Amino acid sequence: MAAAININAYSDALVVLGTAGIVVPMVRRWGLSPVLGYLGAGALLGPLGLGSFKETVPFLHWVTVVDAKNVAGIAELGVVFLLFVIGLELSYQRLMTMRRLVFGLGSLQVAVSTATIGFIAAMIDNPPAAAIILGASLALSSTAIVLEVLSSQHRLSSSAGRATFSVLLAQDLAVIPILLFISTLGAGGDGSALWGLIFSLGNAVVAVGAIIIFGRLLLRPLFRLVASAGGNELFVAATLFVIVAAGVEAGLAGLSMALGAFVAGLLLAETEYEKAIQTTIEPFKGLLLGVFFFTVGMNIDVREVIREPLWLITCVLGLISLKAMIVIGLARLFHKSWSAAVEMGLLLGPGGEFAFVAIGIATTLGLVSAGMSSFSLAITSLTMALIPLLSLLGTRLAAKLEKRRQLEPELAVVSSGGKNHAIVIGHGRVGQVVCEMLEAHRFPFLAVDRDPEAVSKYRRGGREVYYGDATNRAFLESCGVAEAIAVIVTIHTRPDIDEIVKLVRARRPDINIVSRAKDAEHARHLYEIGVTDAVPETIEASLQLSESTLVSVGVSTGPVIASIHRKRDEFRRVLQEAATQAGAPMTRSIRARRTG
DSSP states (O other), X not given: OOOOOOHHHHHHHHHHHHIIIIIHHHHHHTTOOHHHHHHHHHHHHSTTTGGGGTTTSGGGGGTSOSOTHHHHHHHHHHHHHHXXXXXXXXXXXXXXXXXXXXXXXXXXXXXXXXXXXXXXXXXXXXXXXXXXXXXXXXXXXXXXXXXXHHHHTTXXXXXXXXXHHHHHHHHHXXXXXXHHHHHHHHXXXXXXXXXXXXXXXXXXXXXXXXXXXXXXXXXXXXXXXXXXXXXXXXXXXXXXXXXXXXXXXXXHTTSOHHHHHHHHHHHHTXXXXXXXXXXXXXXXXXXXXXXXXXXXXXXXXXXXXXXXXXXXXHHHHHHHHHHHHHHHHHHHHTTOOHHHHHHHHHHHSSOOTHHHHHHHHHHHTTSSOHHHHHHHHHHHXXXXXXXXXXHHHHHHHHXXXXXXXXXXXXXXXXXOOOXXXXXXXXXXXXXXXXXXXXHHTTOOEEEEESOHHHHHHHHHTTOOEEESOTTOHHHHHHTTTTTOSEEEEOOOOHHHHHHHHHHHHHHOTTSEEEEEESSHHHHHHHHHHTOSEEEEHHHHHHHHHHHHHHHHTTOOHHHHHHHHHHHHHHHHHHHHHHHHHTTOOOOHHHHHHHHO
């Protein structure tokens, strides 16, 4: 006798699969985002939509979702897969370059938004605890939808994309203390709350550390073994195992499964299997993420919209506007351009999926009233549904702001090139010193920068600075890279440095390229991709400290300077040799220096 099956679970799965196979292609044909298709289908076919009429119209039982729990687990896996793919695309080195934005801009956004929204919630007769919970929950944004939108538009590597992801990562990290705060209040806030918080954070650190340690030790051997065995199905199985295992380990420590998968993705991005893994899981990620968006749509309660439509619409627009203004202000504080700041504000203004978790727990514990919970989640759902449209609006506004900036007289000036000159890329603090030294020695140069205010200021002061993007091949040509003697890269963003070095080296195999580097490892990488000379900040700082120390204790200046030069040459030689052993081509300019 065949075992009984859960008809409701299979029926709900068929509804979701039907959405992916029928509704989404129709939405794509109309030129709309698939995210909107999933959200709309979820709202229409969910338990709060047509599903609420299934008792009256029995046929609806088979074309609507009967129980949201039947697809909730699959939906969570969609977010896990998305964060894993983002980790693959980022890599650990790129993440480290973003730490100022993660812990600076991201932390401030969470704190300021929580305080502001919480204050407003308290003003409309919510108890202090409920106001704080609502503020913290609504302060966070939708990691899944925002990253999917940016990824599908290939804008994750843009200035706005990197900064937006940094804020989202900070928000994901903030989930831990927020949940602990809610649990503590629900338990009555006894004296052990602080120790509980410390213990939970300790578990989180241990879990992430374990993922990193085991990942570095085991991931490369595991995939080497699987690849040598052959068979695509084994590769798929190994990839799924790593994703789920990292997620489960993080979940056991009180973290989100998505964060654990993200760390695993970062580790695998450093291996030679990155591209193969990315190709393997792409179909799974797309389908599972679609299920997640479908479940978000199911939380849109049409009855709340009908009950108080004007007040609800006011709150939706108010939440987006308030958070957008906070993000734009903080982004400008962190020297982001107006165009990037506006894009970030519109992407991060809506609420996020975490609100459903946090407010749901708080409601169960009696900390937030059922009415306020339902109303807040309706606001969150509607704002999330607007993200694709807000992204489109942000892109168009950013393009107009960029166009307006370039209409300023100082920014409209185009370089006529030059001959036997130097090109200084980046006119920040480091670039300004380089330009001053070139001026002091009367060596011809031009500088380029992407900060319109700085370009205008220094052009009015008489310096030959041009506005533009040095990662653009045509712009480099207009700066006279074909006739230049040297290119000096003073910016600090590693992906941009790599792109510039590769473009310049491809155009001019013989030109001198001098680049700023973060540390010795970064300098070795730059030698691998073709720089003539890399200047690591950490090594230069140590040499300057050594020079100052020796002179201050009475050693003669001449021998000190000579020894510092010898030590610098020694560091340079070691890094260049390491790069050569790694297979880096030796450019003519480097070869000339060694033989000379």
